[in-house]
Amino acid sequence: MKSLRLFLAEHSVYLVFHSLLTIFILSLYWLDGFRNVDTAVYSVVMVVLLTGLFLAARFINRRAFYGAILRKPDKMDRLLTRTAKSPEPREVERFAHEAYVLYEREVQALYEEKSRHETFMNQWVHQMKTPLSVITLLLQEEEIDRDAIGTETDKIRRGLETVLLTARLGTFERDMHISRADLGSLVREAISDHKKLFISNRVYPVSSVGEELAVTTDPKWMKTIIAQFITNAVKYSPEPGSHVYFTAERTDEGIRLTVRDEGIGIPASDLNRVTKAFFTGENGRLTGESTGMGLFIAKEVCDQLGHPLSIESTPGEGTALSILFADHPEEGRESDADRAD
Numbered sequence: 001m002k003s004l005r006l007f008l009a010e011h012s013v014y015l016v017f018h019s020l021l022t023i024f025i026l027s028l029y030w031l032d033g034f035r036n037v038d039t040a041v042y043s044v045v046m047v048v049l050l051t052g053l054f055l056a057a058r059f060i061n062r063r064a065f066y067g068a069i070l071r072k073p074d075k076m077d078r079l080l081t082r083t084a085k086s087p088e089p090r091e092v093e094r095f096a097h098e099a100y101v102l103y104e105r106e107v108q109a110l111y112e113e114k115s116r117h118e119t120f121m122n123q124w125v126h127q128m129k130t131p132l133s134v135i136t137l138l139l140q141e142e143e144i145d146r147d148a149i150g151t152e153t154d155k156i157r158r159g160l161e162t163v164l165l166t167a168r169l170g171t172f173e174r175d176m177h178i179s180r181a182d183l184g185s186l187v188r189e190a191i192s193d194h195k196k197l198f199i200s201n202r203v204y205p206v207s208s209v210g211e212e213l214a215v216t217t218d219p220k221w222m223k224t225i226i227a228q229f230i231t232n233a234v235k236y237s238p239e240p241g242s243h244v245y246f247t248a249e250r251t252d253e254g255i256r257l258t259v260r261d262e263g264i265g266i267p268a269s270d271l272n273r274v275t276k277a278f279f280t281g282e283n284g285r286l287t288g289e290s291t292g293m294g295l296f297i298a299k300e301v302c303d304q305l306g307h308p309l310s311i312e313s314t315p316g317e318g319t320a321l322s323i324l325f326a327d328h329p330e331e332g333r334e335s336d337a338d339r340a341d
Contacts, residue, residue, distance in 0.1 A: 003066035007059050018051050065093075116277050120166060120293055124159055131155045151200050158231060165224060165297050172304050181219040183257060183325070184209040187246050190226040197231070202240040205230075209248040213255055215325035221301050226259065228294045229321050233261035236319070254327040260320040266313035274311065275299035 008015070022044055029040040131152035138149050168175055187209045191198075198205055215222075233244040242262040249256055266274060273279045280292040295311075302309040302323060313319040 002070050003063055006066050006070065011055065022047050124163060128156060128159055154196060162293055166293060169300055176218050178216060178218055180214050180216055182211060183213040183215050183248055184211040186219060186223055187226060190223050190230060194227065194230045197234050201234050203234045203237050203242050203244060205244050205246065207246040209246050213248050215255055217305055217325060225298045225301055228298050229259040232294055233259060233263060236263035237261050253324055255325045256322055258320055258322045260318060262318045265315040265317055266319055267315055271311060271313060
């Protein structure tokens with residue numbers, strides 16, 4: 001009964017049209033004076049009969065489709081069952097299937113993001129126990145070692161920054177501000193922000209990035225990426241007296257910034273996976289302080305900004321991370337005009 005009501009509601013305009021058409025035919029016979037009443041009655045009967053047969057056949061053809069959409073689904077398999085026989089319902093079913101596939105992908109993406117966030121938070125909370133425990137022990141000493149407490153506090157601060165960065169990746173477009181920035185200034189600011197980390201680990205930064213190199217990027221996010229490179233370089237440079245080199249060169253493709261350390265390097269088997277979320281690799285398992293999110297965040301941000309990120313490493317010799325700032329024709333013309341002035 002519900003199927004019939006839905007069918008009649010869907011074809012109500014059609015029924016009204018045929019009713020008006022019948023009235024129009026009768027009006028023609030009326031204007032003619034009803035000289036042939038039998039013909040008028042025959043015409044009306046045929047119109048009603050043919051319309052009824054057409055609607056009945058159409059209802060039978062669409063009844064399975066109506067039943068499928070009116071029945072409350074209890075399983076997804078039943079919802080996706082194809083029952084349509086005519087073109088329009090088939091297109092509706094096709095659209096519904098495509099909408100479901102799109103919905104399933106979005107749900108899967110949300111699930112993966114939620115799972116990734118939970119995994120990261122669990123790892124982060126576990127890692128933050130170490131600096132908190134160290135600070136607690138240091139506070140129990142008669143003479144408080146402020147430098148040691150400061151070092152552990154920096155670990156907590158960097159961990160909090162990583163959490164915030166991970167949370168902001170989902171709304172990156174709203175937080176992005178592209179402008180022209182001096183690459184040398186960005187590098188110097190990042191080094192200055194991490195001077196305590198360099199000093200405490202006896203690792204020395206060496207920068208040869210000039211002041212004349214201007215790039216188009218988001219300065220805030222780019223400082224974050226450079227900071228992550230610094231953290232990794234220092235973390236995996238266990239030998240005191242090691243250096244971290246910052247260089248920039250102009251190539252045919254654009255300006256390439258490279259951060260190279262003299263650390264333990266990345267095994268070849270891990271090199272293609274270090275930018276995956278939560279991948280710590282052999283080095284991360286050795287240090288026990290890796291969340292596997294640093295290079296993942298750097299890769300995600302670089303992709304969003306359109307800066308290709310490349311990694312080269314030799315175990316026992318060090319790792320080089322490079323970012324390419326591609327030149328744009330408009331910027332090149334502006335630079336030429338500035339030099340001409």
